[in-house]
Amino acid sequence: SQQGEEDPQALSIQEGENATMNCSYKTSINNLQWYRQNSGRGLVHLILIRSNEREKHSGRLRVTLDTSKKSSSLLITASRAADTASYFCATDAGSGNTPLVFGKGTRLSVIA
Amino acid sequence: EPEVTQTPSHQVTQMGQEVILRCVPISNHLYFYWYRQILGQKVEFLVSFYNNEISEKSEIFDDQFSVERPDGSNFTLKIRSTKLEDSAMYFCASSKVVGRGEKLFFGSGTQLSVL
Numbered sequence: 728s729q730q731g732e733e734d735p736q737a738l739s740i741q742e743g744e745n746a747t748m749n750c751s752y753k754t755s756i757n758n759l760q761w762y763r764q765n766s767g768r769g770l771v772h773l774i775l776i777r778s779n780e781r782e783k784h785s786g787r788l789r790v791t792l793d794t795s796k797k798s799s800s801l802l803i804t805a806s807r808a809a810d811t812a813s814y815f816c817a818t819d820a821g822s823g824n825t826p827l828v829f830g831k832g833t834r835l836s837v838i839a
Numbered sequence: 840e841p842e843v844t845q846t847p848s849h850q851v852t853q854m855g856q857e858v859i860l861r862c863v864p865i866s867n868h869l870y871f872y873w874y875r876q877i878l879g880q881k882v883e884f885l886v887s888f889y890n891n892e893i894s895e896k897s898e899i900f901d902d903q904f905s906v907e908r909p910d911g912s913n914f915t916l917k918i919r920s921t922k923l924e925d926s927a928m929y930f931c932a933s934s935k936v937v938g939r940g941e942k943l944f945f946g947s948g949t950q951l952s953v954l
Binding site for chain 1: 843872874880881882883884887895928930932942943944945946947948950
């Protein structure tokens with residue numbers, strides 16, 4: 728399975744601190760995406776990193792990808808209470824119509 | 840900003856009953872998906888749909904499940920005879936194209952409770 732697995736399962740930090748979430752996967756990928764899910768809501772795309780990229784930034788988000796270790800990390804800097812959500816990585820390993828495969832997610836709680 | 844809409848937001852049904860979950864994908868999107876999430880668990884792929892036919896389906900998507908695009912805007916998921924284990928949040932998603940790097944746009948989900 729190419730399924731991503733995030734760790735930790737849950738993370739609690741103080742506002743202003745950085746939050747780091749990790750994702751591991753099992754097979755080669757074309758790209759890896761991170762999504763956010765607020766409680767009881769749908770998933771929202773955050774950022775995509777391609778297999779030939781090692782790092783990508785978007786605002787307070789920083790994503791790294793290590794294809795040799797089959798892992799990715801999502802760093803949220805200067806966290807805010809509004810960042811409280813679940814974060815999922817999703818992998819796209821095939822061609823054509825291969826669907827995105829999501830992990831179990833990391834539940835992030837940012838305490839004000 | 841255009842969004843995927845799902846109705847109803849909550850559905851309660853008795854075991855063995857049929858349910859239809861409805862979705863309106865973003866209007867210029869061509870690929871449609873159903874995912875589900877059992878409480879606290881991973882988001883699981885069910886089925887993808889393009890050009891009025893199923894593109895891919897997972898092992899979860901057995902004969903009890905079907906999808907349809909009855910008109911130009913709606914995309915539905917039908918569960919013929921619900922089981923207790925079908926209780927989950929069902930998400931519809933759409934994308935402009937499919938393949939490398941295409942992001943999905945998700946609806947807010949339908950919480951299905953089978954009693």
